[in-house]
Amino acid sequence: MAKTRTRGPPATALAAAAEEEQQPGAAPFPWSTMRLTPPTAVAVALFALLVRVLVSLGSYSGQGTPPMYGDYEAQRHWMEITLHTPAAEWYRNTTANDLAYWGLDYPPLTAYQSVAHALLINASLPQSLALSSSRGFESHQSKLMMRWTVLSSDLLVFFPAAIYFVWVYFQRNVGGDGEERSAPWLLAMILLNPCLILVDHGHFQYNCISLGFTIGAIAAVLSQNDFAASALFSLAINHKQMSLYFAPAFFSHLLGKCLGRKNPIFEIMKLGFVVIGTFALVWWPYLYSIESVMEVLNRLAPFERGIFEDYVANFWCSTSVVIKWKRIFTIHSMKFLSLITTILAFLPSFVQQLKAPSDQGFLYSLLNNSFSFYLFSYQVHEKSILLPLLPASLLALQEPLLFGMEQFFLSSVLSSSHPMETMSQRQTNYPPN
Amino acid sequence: MGEAEWLWAVATCVKVLLIPAYRSTDFEVHRHWLALTSVLPLARWYSDASAPCCPLDYPPLFAYFQRILALPATALGGRPSALLRVSTSSPSSASLPVLIYLRLSVAITDLVFLLAAARLAHRRLPPARRRLVLILLLWSPALLIVDHIHFQYNGYLLGILLLSLSFLEEGKDLAGGLAFAVLICSKHLFLVAAPLYFVYLLRHYCRGGSWEASKRFLTMGAAVGAVFAAAFGPFLYYGQMQQVLSRLFPFGRGLCHAYWAPNFWVFYIVLDKVLSFVLLKLGFDIPAPKASFTGGLVGNFSQFAVLPQVTPLITFLLVIFAMSPCLIKAFQKPQPKHITRWVAYAFTCGFMFGWHVHEKASLHFTIPLALVSVNNLDDARHYFLLSIVSCYSMFPLLFDPQEYPIKVLLLAIHSILMWIGFSSCFRVGVAPGGTKTNNSSASNGKQGFIGKFGTIYLLGLLGVELWGQLLHPHIFGSGLPFLPLMLISIYCAAGMMYSWFWQLRQILKCS
Numbered sequence: 001m002a003k004t005r006t007r008g009p010p011a012t013a014l015a016a017a018a019e020e021e022q023q024p025g026a027a028p029f030p031w032s033t034m035r036l037t038p039p040t041a042v043a044v045a046l047f048a049l050l051v052r053v054l055v056s057l058g059s060y061s062g063q064g065t066p067p068m069y070g071d072y073e074a075q076r077h078w079m080e081i082t083l084h085t086p087a088a089e090w091y092r093n094t095t096a097n098d099l100a101y102w103g104l105d106y107p108p109l110t111a112y113q114s115v116a117h118a119l120l121i122n123a124s125l126p127q128s129l130a131l132s133s134s135r136g137f138e139s140h141q142s143k144l145m146m147r148w149t150v151l152s153s154d155l156l157v158f159f160p161a162a163i164y165f166v167w168v169y170f171q172r173n174v175g176g177d178g179e180e181r182s183a184p185w186l187l188a189m190i191l192l193n194p195c196l197i198l199v200d201h202g203h204f205q206y207n208c209i210s211l212g213f214t215i216g217a218i219a220a221v222l223s224q225n226d227f228a229a230s231a232l233f234s235l236a237i238n239h240k241q242m243s244l245y246f247a248p249a250f251f252s253h254l255l256g257k258c259l260g261r262k263n264p265i266f267e268i269m270k271l272g273f274v275v276i277g278t279f280a281l282v283w284w285p286y287l288y289s290i291e292s293v294m295e296v297l298n299r300l301a302p303f304e305r306g307i308f309e310d311y312v313a314n315f316w317c318s319t320s321v322v323i324k325w326k327r328i329f330t331i332h333s334m335k336f337l338s339l340i341t342t343i344l345a346f347l348p349s350f351v352q353q354l355k356a357p358s359d360q361g362f363l364y365s366l367l368n369n370s371f372s373f374y375l376f377s378y379q380v381h382e383k384s385i386l387l388p389l390l391p392a393s394l395l396a397l398q399e400p401l402l403f404g405m406e407q408f409f410l411s412s413v414l415s416s417s418h419p420m421e422t423m424s425q426r427q428t429n430y431p432p433n
Numbered sequence: 434m435g436e437a438e439w440l441w442a443v444a445t446c447v448k449v450l451l452i453p454a455y456r457s458t459d460f461e462v463h464r465h466w467l468a469l470t471s472v473l474p475l476a477r478w479y480s481d482a483s484a485p486c487c488p489l490d491y492p493p494l495f496a497y498f499q500r501i502l503a504l505p506a507t508a509l510g511g512r513p514s515a516l517l518r519v520s521t522s523s524p525s526s527a528s529l530p531v532l533i534y535l536r537l538s539v540a541i542t543d544l545v546f547l548l549a550a551a552r553l554a555h556r557r558l559p560p561a562r563r564r565l566v567l568i569l570l571l572w573s574p575a576l577l578i579v580d581h582i583h584f585q586y587n588g589y590l591l592g593i594l595l596l597s598l599s600f601l602e603e604g605k606d607l608a609g610g611l612a613f614a615v616l617i618c619s620k621h622l623f624l625v626a627a628p629l630y631f632v633y634l635l636r637h638y639c640r641g642g643s644w645e646a647s648k649r650f651l652t653m654g655a656a657v658g659a660v661f662a663a664a665f666g667p668f669l670y671y672g673q674m675q676q677v678l679s680r681l682f683p684f685g686r687g688l689c690h691a692y693w694a695p696n697f698w699v700f701y702i703v704l705d706k707v708l709s710f711v712l713l714k715l716g717f718d719i720p721a722p723k724a725s726f727t728g729g730l731v732g733n734f735s736q737f738a739v740l741p742q743v744t745p746l747i748t749f750l751l752v753i754f755a756m757s758p759c760l761i762k763a764f765q766k767p768q769p770k771h772i773t774r775w776v777a778y779a780f781t782c783g784f785m786f787g788w789h790v791h792e793k794a795s796l797h798f799t800i801p802l803a804l805v806s807v808n809n810l811d812d813a814r815h816y817f818l819l820s821i822v823s824c825y826s827m828f829p830l831l832f833d834p835q836e837y838p839i840k841v842l843l844l845a846i847h848s849i850l851m852w853i854g855f856s857s858c859f860r861v862g863v864a865p866g867g868t869k870t871n872n873s874s875a876s877n878g879k880q881g882f883i884g885k886f887g888t889i890y891l892l893g894l895l896g897v898e899l900w901g902q903l904l905h906p907h908i909f910g911s912g913l914p915f916l917p918l919m920l921i922s923i924y925c926a927a928g929m930m931y932s933w934f935w936q937l938r939q940i941l942k943c944s
Contacts, residue, residue: 043849050842054450057835144835151838 036166036183044184045159048191052154052201056147060204066136072204073136074102076128076146079118082111084131087285091296096131105299108282109238113209117149150200150208157212162190165219165394172222174359175397182397189396189403190215199383207386210239214246214390218366222359226254230271234278241300245373245387249365252350256357315341315375338378345372360398366391436564437551440571441543448540448581452533455833460584462487463499464535468517470496471503476671479680490680493664494618498586502538539580545592547571553599553804562807565854569803569816570595572850574843575824576800579793582839583830587793590620591800594776598801601772606638610653614660621681622794625783626776628753632760633775637767686789688743692918694792695826695925696785701740703923709738748788755782755933759940771943777801778936785933792830795823795929806855813855815935818887821848822928825894829918856882890928897924 062070081097081104082090090111093099104111121142122129128142166187169175200208213236220229233250236243258267286292316325316338329337349365370388374380389403396403465487473481478489478496489496506516516531550570554563580588597612613630616623639650668677693699709719719738737743759775759782780798784790799820806816824844831840883891901917909916 039849039853043846043853046842046846046849050447050839050846051450053838053842054447054454057450057453140835 034170034183036163036170036187040184041163041166041187044187044191045163048159048188049151049155051192052151052197055197056151056201058202060143060202064138068102069136070204072146075114075204075206076137076142077102077135078104078111078114079121080129080131080134082115083118083122083129087111088292091286091299099299101135103299106240107238107300108286108296109235110206110240112282113153113206113239120149121145146204147201150204150206153206154200154208154212158208158215159191159212161212161216161219162187165190165215165222168219168223169394172359174222174363186397190393193389193393195389196386199386203383205383207240207383210236210243211386211390213239214243215394217250218363218391218394221250221253221362226257226271227274230254230274231278234275235282238279238282242384242387245370245377245384246366246391247369248346248350249353249362249369252353253357253362253365256354259354260357314380316380335378338376341376342372345376363391363395367395435551437547437554437567437571440567441547444571444577445540445543447577448536448543451577451581451839452536454582454839455831455836456532456582456584457830458486460535463584463586464516464531466491466496466499467503467535470500471507471517475667476673479668479673479676488680490683492618492621492681493668493677494615495586495620497664498619502542506534535584536581539584539586539588542586543580543588543592545589546595547592549592549595549599553595553602556599557602558807562858565807565858566803568850568854569806569820570800572847573796573800573803573820574840574847575796575820575827577843578824578827578830578840579796582836583793583827585793587796590616590623591796593619594623594797594801595804598773598776598804601633602769604769606634607653607656610634610638611656611660614657618660618664622783623780623797625752625787625797626779628756628760629763629775629779633763633767633772636764637769688748688788690789690791692792692829693922693926694784694790694794695822695922695929696787696790697926697930698743698786698790699922699926700930701743702737705737705740708740712739745788748786751786752782755786755937758937762940771940773801773804774936774940777805778940781929781933781936785929792826795826799823807858810855810859812939813859814883814887815932815939817848817851817855817883818890818928819932820851821891821894822925822932825898826921826925826929828898829921852882894924894928897921 060070060072062068062073085094085096087108089097090104090108091099093103097103118129125142125145128134128137128139128145130137166183169186170183196207196211199205213232217229217233217236220226220232229250233243233246237247254271255268258264258271261267280287283293283296286296320326325334346365346369349361349368353361353365367388370391374384374388392399392403465484466489469481469484469489470478482488503517516534550567554566554570558566576588576591579585593612593616597609597616600606600609600612610630613623613626617627634653635650638653639646641649665674665677668674689698689702693702713719756779759778762771763775777798780794780801784794784798787794799816802816802819806812821844824847828840828844831837897917897920900920905913905917
């Protein structure tokens with residue numbers, strides 16, 4: 001236990017800070033505060049950024065392994081495609097865009113993000129994004145540039161969202177007064193989530209953007225800013241469709257809130273308008289015909305794959321040792337079965353939020369929802385664990401054990417694919433108090 | 434686990450993550466020494482010249498240390514040929530296991546530093562300041578840069594220094610003297626503080642009647658002599674002493690390193706350049722200096738066009754002269770509570786006026802001064818400035834864009850932690866009367882804490898960095914590559930001169 005209990009800087013000082021406050025006259029090191037002061041927030045954020053930069057020194061997935069490479073090449077390829085082809089062709093098989101080679105399978109916001117990053121990289125290193133000739137392009141400089149695009153996305157989306165959340169959390173006193181509370185500590189828990197850091201900055205993905213939008217939406221919900229919440233959550237879904245794991249929680253909580261107001265129908269319509277408006281904006285290049293929309297949608301939901309990939313710690317995978325699901329059911333009935341079990345799993349929190357929406361209940365409902373999807377839904381990727389981990393980290397002050405256990409087990413699974421990072425993984429792992 | 438261990442564990446995470454980072458040629462040098470000491474017989478350690486890049490030029494105890502470092506590797510895997518290969522091949526060829534092994538060896542030997550820091554902090558400080566001191570010591574960005582990126586073993590050496598200081602502060606002079614003897618037999622750059630140690634121990638330890646005093650003197654002499662005998666004895670036996678000494682004191686090197694350490698000589702060189710330029714314009718016939726200062730390993734003569742030449746002897750005398758106020762103080766009234774400050778000052782003098790000083794040597798006084806920094810607001814303010822300057826002056830060690838965010842983040846985190854720590858330490862009215870005027874402004878912001886002068890200086894530092902990173906490449910392209918480095922040297926040298934002067938004043942003030 002002791003070996004894995006390493007934490008971020010504010011956390012380290014936490015235990016001693018408590019003991020120190022009891023001694024009169026001694027000026028406490030201001031870690032254990034209920035308020036998030038700018039210096040402590042900056043210190044925690046800088047440390048989280050440092051850890052990200054350090055992890056990004058290592059290798060990325062699929063480094064130097066032709067022909068398909070890994071997620072790094074996928075992202076680079078999307079930048080190449082989105083930079084050189086018109087938006088209408090991004091999700092279509094054309095001579096320039098071979099969908100069999102890392103075809104774009106995320107919603108349009110991911111594509112826009114790829115263009116933005118492509119423009120930045122293209123300014124200094126155009127050969128790394130040349131159309132079709134740049135496949136598998138690898139160099140020290142292009143790795144650095146790519147790493148920095150992830151870092152900057154993290155810094156621009158995830159960090160402000162996390163700080164906003166912690167601020168709102170303590171402003172609204174979500175956790176109640178009973179627990180041992182420290183704002184910098186909570187911020188550190190959210191920002192130093194080792195799975196997220198490893199997947200984004202080691203393995204190479206941009207989960208920080210969709211998760212950042214989700215945290216922003218959650219914070220907006222907590223601060224009663226429902227329109228901003230709807231818009232932000234729509235953006236999160238439009239960056240990675242996996243964010244839909246949280247959709248029932250948002251839906252039930254916001255619906256429950258609207259129902260409690262004077263003019264429920266009108267309130268619901270207003271929120272619906274915001275959601276539809278956001279979606280329309282993001283999907284604008286594809287709205288000219290039904291086929292083009294279906295083309296994109298088909299790319300987003302690849303049902304032709306099996307129920308689970310190689311190693312996923314979810315219900316279907318772990319029980320398949322005993323019950324051979326893949327043999328008993330056809331793909332179609334399996335889809336139905338997983339849908340029913342998923343719905344059954346998140347139904348309790350759904351109904352609860354509908355009837356009595358509350359701040360804390362909302363956070364637990366997010367956890368319940370994302371876990372239901374992770375455990376029971378169809379076609380789960382092991383990296384989807386990042387989604388349940390997010391509400392777990394938000395609840396770290398209330399459910400330290402849950403968050404700690406999850407981190408401990410899951411990070412070891414994740415790190416198995418990163419030999420270089422395994423060591424650091426074990427050490428940056430931090431069950432709370 | 435205690436507080437110090439937690440802080441150390443967090444630092445170790447950072448160190449482990451730094452394994453794949455850039456490493457300088459010092460990495461290959463240390464690997465070569467490790468191979469050299471474990472493959473060759475002791476008699477040939479200092480005479481081996483198979484690798485012109487990296488002859489062993491540290492004292493024997495460090496060589497033994499390198500020999501011991503190789504033992505776990507041989508115990509684990511027979512004869513690890515990649516690690517123990519004595520060759521002159523290109524420095525970047527280290528394989529991953531070798532890299533991990535050596536990087537981890539630095540992180541693990543840092544336990545000595547942890548031990549010393551914890552010992553010092555727990556014995557003499559109240560809890561609130563203890564944490565601050567531990568953070569300053571264990572999370573020192575300069576130490577991380579030099580040891581865990583650039584690659585050296587300063588952590589454990591500074592650990593021995595801190596141990597020695599902690600013994601002296603407790604009045605255990607014999608142990609303190611012994612630790613210092615071990616230190617200079619490991620790295621002779623620490624020899625600068627030897628005069629101070631000598632005077633202090635002579636006056637503080639060898640007290641009492643003449644019989645008692647001489648008995649103590651002989652005890653100390655025997656203890657220190659034993660350390661030296663253990664270190665140099667074998668080489669004396671093999672008749673290698675001449676060889677060892679010539680390796681340890683290579684005065685063939687120039688006054689300054691390739692990248693000028695920010696010390697007094699920077700101003701001397703610049704003044705010389707300016708004078709020769711002006712005189713040339715005025716029509717005087719000035720012989721151009723044969724060697725340029727931008728090359729490091731140049732002969733030590735005919736470097737200056739106008740000003741008198743500087744020889745090792747002159748720098749030695751200057752160091753002793755600069756140190757003399759502190760030596761006199763230590764002679765008149767040797768007090769354990771001042772010893773840390775005095776030792777730090779002695780190292781500062783060596784840094785400011787010494788021969789062929791490396792910028793890394795500023796660690797020797799920034800680390801001990803962390804202990805003094807929590808005494809009062811003035812000390813804190815001085816330390817804030819000094820440690821930022823010292824860390825910034827090491828930035829040129831890491832020039833690859835990959836490490837750029839790391840060094841900036843390390844310094845930024847350090848600065849903000851110092852600021853949080855110091856301002857919360859001195860916000861409460863515990864500081865002595867002289868600092869009362871600043872108490873009100875201490876909580877207002879950085880400006881309030883470090884004062885107008887310090888703020889302007891630090892903003893200038895930012896300006897120097899921006900110039901080097903953005904404006905210089907924009908204006909000159911790749912021309913005049915030495916200009917940004919020279920600017921850093923000069924600017925940091927100004928800060929260092931201030932620090933030296935401030936320390937001198939502080940020592941003269943307290944009696």
